[in-house]
Structures are given as C-alpha cells and as structure tokens.
Amino acid sequence: MFGLGFLNGAFLAALVAGAIPILIHLLNRRRVRRVRFSSLEFLDASSQRRMRRVNIRRILILALRTLAVLLLALAFARPTLRGAFFLPGKAPRNVVICLDASGSMAADFREGTAFDRAREAARRIVNQAGNDDRINLVVFGRRAEEQIEGGTRNKQVMRTAIDNARDTAEVTSIGKAIAQALEFVAASDIPGGEIYVVSDFRNSIDSTQVSPKTLPRDVRLFYVAIGNEQIDNAGIDMVTVPRKLMRPGEVVRVKAMLTNHSRTAATGVAVALSVEGTRKAEKIVDIAPEATTTVTFPVSFTKWGTYRCAVTKNRDRLRVDDERYFTIEISRSVPVTLIRGARNAKSGEATAPGGYFYVEKALNPRDSGVGEFRVSIVDERDVTAASLPRRGVAVWVDPQKLAARRLAVLKRYVRRGGGLMVFLGGANHAMLQRRSVRAFLGIGGSAEIVDGAQSGYTSFREDHPVFRIFNREELQLLSRSRVRRYVRVSGVAPDSVLAYVADGDPAVWECARGRGRVLVFAAAPDLVRGDIPLSPMFLPLVHTSVSWLASAANEQANMEHLAGVPLVFDPPQAIASTDRLVIRDPQGEVLQPTVFETPTGETRVLCERPEHVGFYRLERDTTTVAEVAVNIDSRESDMTTHVPAGKNAAGTVVSTRGDFGANLREARQGREVFALFVFLAAMSLVAEVLLSRRA
C-alpha cells in the first residue's frame, strides 16, 4: 500500500486554485447569445453530433486544465510516496527497534557477524529518531524482551543498550518481537509510532507476515533485512546417545545427524567426537545438497562419572551449529530402590524375614552401600519421584497398599525409562484386584493367590538376558526350588512369559511400559512362601534381573535442551537447601536460578532463558551439582530468508543496499516526487493544448 505524504503540507491550500479553470468555464457558459436564424437546415443533426464531441473534448480540456493546476499545487507541496498511510509530522512518536539476536544472526561476514550489522543499523535508526521520540529496544530470539522499561528519549542510553545487546543461539520469533513492540506502543502515553524489525529474516517459528488488520493505523512497521545474503551452511542438527544407565567399559553409540542446507554438496566434512575437550574420533563425510546424513561414533569409558562431550564439524559461516554438546553419564553402581510392601513383623511379633530382606541381602550383602548395587529401602507409603533412582531399578516386594497417586509416580518412573521388578507372592489380595495394578503389571485377566502348591520353576526362556547367563545345569538348580504360594494370573501375553511354574501358570513375565520395563515374579522371594532364597541361583538371578532392567531402556534418545527454552535442572540428589545455588552459563557468566516446587513437592531449579550453546552448570560453592548441555535449535541452520513482501505485508521493507540512511529516510518519509508531479502537470498542459488545437 502506497501512501502520499507532503513535506510542505501548507502549500496544499493552493489546491483551491484547481477551481479557477472551472470558474472560468462556468462564467463563460453564462453568456449564450440567442439568434433568430433564417433556417436551421444547414445546422443539422451532424452539427449537433459534432457539437457533442466538441463538448466532450471541452470537458476533457477543462479536466486537463484543472488537473494541471492541481498537480502543480501538489508538486509545490513537495509530495512523497511511501509504503503506508501516514502523514509524518514533528509530533513525538514511539520508535521501537526489534533486534534479532537469534542463532542465525551469528553468521559471519567479512566485516563481522549479521548481528554486528544489525546493531549498526539499529544505531542508524536511533540517529534518525527525533529528539522527542520515545525509543525502545526489543531484543528477540525465541522470546522478546524490552530492554528499557518505558523506553527513553536519551539516544545515548539507547546506543549503550544496543552496544550491550548480545546475540543468542535461540530460534527466531518475529511475531513475539512485534507483539512486544506493539505492547510498548499501546502502553505509551505517546500515540502511534514506528516499529523497526532488524533481522536476517531467516527461519522463524512464527510467520513474519503481520496482517495489516492487526496493525494499528497509527503504527508503521519497517522490515530492515540485515545479512540475508545467500549462505551455504551445513550444521549438526542433533546428537543422540543411549538413554540408559551405562557402566564403565560399555560401548556407547553416539549418533550425530548432519544436514546440508545449501544447494551445493558439502564434501570432505570432518566430523569429530570430543570428550572432555579431547578428540576421541573423527570421520569424513560428504553430504548431498539439502540432504541429511548420520555419523555414528562408538565410544567406551573405563571410569564412572559424567563426561562432557561434543560433536563438531569443520567451521563454516554459521559456527554456532557446527558443534553439538551433550553429556554421557557412566554409573559406578546401579541404584536400586526396594519398595517394601509387607513389613517383617508387627511390633513385638517374631516372624520370618520378608522377601525384601533376601533381595536386599542379595544386592547389598555386606550392608555397606558400596558395591555394584546401591540399595535404598522405602515403604509403599513413602514412594515419591525423588525416592526412585533417576536411572536404575525399583524392586517392589509383596505389594500391599500403594496409594493411587504413588502408583502413578511408579508408572511415570517406568515410562520414563526406569526398570521395575515386582514380586507378587506376598501381595495383598485387594491390591491384585485393582485393575490399574493388573494392567500396569501386564495381567490382562484375573490374578488369584494360589496357596499350598508344591511347584517348581520350569520352561525358562533361555535366550532372554535374565536367563542367558545360566547354563542348563544352573537352570536345573533353579527349577528345583519350591513355590508354595504364588499368584496365578491369566491374560499375560505368552511371548512375554520368561518362565512357568510346574502347574503351567506364568512364573516370570516381562512387559514394556514407555521407555522402561516391568519384570514380574509370580512368587515371593522368602522362605515362608517358597524356598528360592535358598537356591544357589537366587543371587545371580536377582543380579541379572536388576542389571537387565537397569540397561533395558536401550533406545537412542535426543535429550537436548535448546537455547531459549527454560531449562530445569534435575539434580541427582534432592536439594536440601537452595542457598548459594548459582547457574553458570557457557560463557562463564553467573545467572541467578529460580527455585520452585513441583506439585509432588520436589524442588527444582530453573534457568529461565539459556541463551547460549554449551554447558550450563548448577553450582553450589563452586561445586557442580548438575550440568546440562544446551544447543541451538536446528531450524536456525536453515539459511532460507523470508523477507515479508507483497501487498499482504503490513510493513515496508527498508533496503540495506547502498546508503542505508537515505533508504531509511525514504521509507519513513517516502520518496519525494516533485519532479514527477511537475512532469505530469506539464503533460496535462501539453495534452490540453493538443486537444484545444483539434477542437
């Protein structure tokens, strides 16, 4: 939409001169002479037709004369043409500069990055603002933040704010930036204003097209396209590592996905895996134009601990997507939480030890807490998310009375990749009748307690990891143990059954839930309901079962945190105190964390806006409590530009080619078209003369 403005609006009063030719015409028309003529024979119809043509031509001539006068009057009012309906004046207005600080703005050019250019453009905009204008800066990536609350009239303050602005690795949201700017304009006591979006207009998570209807009439929108030249870029889109508990010596497969966003093939791309800053492996790949390839790095660690890793490729113009950060955690031991259903004995009552006792002793024989398994015990009523190991196994012995919300915690734990081993032999009958419990445990039909049986284990699925380590003799030893009480279930999927009791009922079965698994034993691991704890195979069976469940969530998973997305630290231990907690970003700057409680009462630490790629550390007194890798959103690697244009665009595109200041001035005030109007006036007069001569 083009608008007409005038630099010398006062001269528009001269438009009344356009009435002069009309007045002259009307005055002449009044003097019509009447003549009584001898005969009208020769002033026939053709004469009248000719007169009609003459009259039409005369009206045209009058129109051309009037037009010429009007055009001359308009010309001396110094007309300007520009992209929106707005008459510039000297009244103060709001000027909001939306500065794109997204990841793609880090694209490197000879004289600096696109962000450097954007800041320079922002300074030029500030320079052209009026002294009474209220200026503000909105720096935006995924989110948009007003830099000076309420804006400022002090240009120096604004220049400083521009200098202090830093680019981020966030994704672009131009829509949020414009919304933030409009909010500022709406809240301002000065009506209307100008919004300048200074961006490379590459991929945006929302449309850069703003509907003209949503834009107030007194607000003009300018798009300043900076550094939007075509760039060949290839980036690492994603790195996946196994989402499971990994142990020293285990081979970990790290997969990196690379995309070539350019139209030419990327050849000889060196992709390297670094662990704690040391290059461990490197591969050379070729990537076809606009194609994706995957590079896999097998790596193993001899020591337990959390390793900071990165996959890097050789640098191109956009470096921020040439490296991808992640952590690999190698566990020293398998954390096991024993959920105690039935207690050993009521107070003062001497009974035999419960099943959890034998399981605990199998996992932690010396009761030292140091070993391959790290065991903790909780009662059913104390089950919380925090009480369950982040990567490990929960062993639920003799379910009795687990509240529904605690069952939900348990379910969520399994779905997120946790392993659960359940011994049903001493289960409460009412518990087994709960459909949600049966469904969770993979029991499609009924579950009835069978007492007084004398069965043994049989029909082991020898290829399953739980029984694979045992040879035939060892399995025979296991089958000799007796089961006096167990839960007879129906509706268990036959292919999930790993062993049966002699009566033909499932004795051991397994079911997958989300990313985790549940391994169910129909019997109880105690000496009251059987004699399996006496079997020499009991300890190896518990070990292999727990180890299998700990490593069962073997899928590759992308656990990346993206820049700009609020980051929640999930510390390995519960945070007792939030004092002296700080977050240190990859550039070493200290950020204040936000501490909050989850609905389940757990404490979490939040970093509201991780802006940069790298490792964010949650520290207490220089000790790292938790560490999270933050990466760039892969959409920022796409160098396709989307500068809003066309008649549906609400804004005016300000070219950065040539003299940006002049372009900016032209966009704001329009192009002065004095010569055009004078030319049109002259043309009107020439046409008028030609028509007059013909008439």
Next chain:
Amino acid sequence: MPYLKKKQTVSRYLDPAVVSRLRNIDLKARLIVEGYIAGLHRSPYHGFSVEFAEYRQYMQGDSLRRIDWKVYGRTERAYVKVFEEETNLVANILLDKSGSMGFPTHDELVERRREDGRRGRTGSHAYIDKLTYGGMLAASLAYLMIRQQDAVGLALFDERIDTLIPHRSVRTQLHHVLRNLERVEPGAMTSISPTLHEMAERMKRRGLVVLISDLMDDPESLLEGLKHFRHRQHEVIVFHVLDPSEIELNYRDEVEFEDMETGRRVRLEPAFLREQYKGSVSAWIERLERGCRAHSIDYNLIRTDTPFDQALTAYLGKRLRLG
C-alpha cells in the same frame, strides 16, 4: 470637379447601409438608380430607343460611332446624340416576403452595430435585413423599368401570393408598386414553388420575371417552378438574397439559434461548425446556380452587404440581351 463630387455623393446611395436609413422608398429607389447611373459611362436610359432626345457633350468612354460629326464640323466640339427609348417589355418582380426574409431581426441588427462599435469597426456586418434589401432592390428595378417605359408588375408572396399588382407601364404604376413595397412585412413559411407555378399560369404575356428571394425551399421544386416560366417563354432573372452570416456563419462564442419559421432551437458553437456549414451552403448555392444555368436562367447571388449596383448591372445586362 462639381460633376465628380455630385457623382460621389449620389453613388453612396448604392450602399444598402446608407439607403436603409432613408424612410421614403421613392427616394430610396431614385437615389439608388441615380447613384448607379452616375457611375455608369453609358446611360441606360439612352440606348434602347430610336427617337432622338438631345445632344450631350462627349465624355471619355462614349463610343466614337455616336459622335455627331456634323455638329463637330460646325462647332469643333464633340457631341453625341442621345435617343429616348421606346419599349414594350413586360417585367414582373416577384418578392419573397416569407419569415426567413426577415433575417436578421431588428435585435440582431442592433447587436451587430453594438458589437462593431465596441470593436471600433464598421462594415464588418450587413446592417439591413434581407426583406428590406430585396424591397429596395425591387423598388430600384421598378423605378428603372418605369423610366425605361417598360411595364412593371409586382407580386409579394410567402407560402401564397399575398399581393399581386398586374404589370403596367404608366408612371402611376411606379407609385403603386412602391407603396406596396413600403408596407411589406415578413410573412409566414416559405413555399416558393407553388407560387412560381401559379404566377407562371397567370402571366399570359411573355416577358421578364425577376425573382428576389432567399430561396429557402427545396431546390428541386424551386427549379421546377422556374422551369415553368421558361416553358412559357419568359426570361427569368433570380436575385438570391442572403445575409453574409447565412453564408459564413460568422458568429462568435456559443449561440442558441432559433429557426424564424419553425421556432426550433439548437445551441451550437459556430466556431467549431463554420467550415462544415460553409461547405453545405456552398453546395446548396452551387446546386441552385447549376440548375438555373441549365435552364438559361440568370442566377445572381446577392449578399446584403453588397451595393445595389451589382444587381442593377445584372438586370441591365439581361435587359440589353433582351433588346
């Protein structure tokens, strides 16, 4: 020279604008004729008769054959013999008094004088209407004819014959004719052709028919009427009287024209139509002239701003041919 002075004084009465200011039509006719004669080198009164009238001193331009050599021998002065004419020619003047002959109207003439006065010009327009001009022309011709002993008749007509004075050659006839011409007023619609046919039927004795009209009628029927006279062995002379504005449409600015006979009105701007109009009028005139010539009829286009001598010369030329 007193003679030349008198000649110039009398000649001015050939100007229609001057003559139109006179009231008495007798005077008008006489002044026109005498003014015309004063400009001639040979008097029309003397030349058609065989009866001697008087001697006159030879003047440059007189034929040497007419010098009386006997008198020259006696007096050594050159005199020429002057003879009085005796004739029996019958002339009937038909004057069109239709509505269109009243153009220009009195208001129009006033406007013309005012416009010329405003511009400091004179003579750029005719200041006499066609009927007045035609009447004076008819009076002059009648005067001339009576003086030449010819019999003169007069018919005034518009869509029918309004006044008919049978031809006679006595002097009182002139008075009778002039009185009727003096009273003539523009009439109704023009319908020349029936009138011509009627007159042709009425005129028993062949003679000269003088038609004075603006000929605002259908050319074909008009020529048919004239042809009727020729069929009856009459000689015909047509004076086609037109105002210069009718020929040239020399109006400025926008004009609303009203037809004098039908009352129809049309608003036009003559400047844009002039060439087309002049072309149409020329074609019309040419059509009439060609039609007259085809039937041996003398056709004379007379503009009302031209002196009367043009018409009188035409008449006399015709008279001469008739002997």
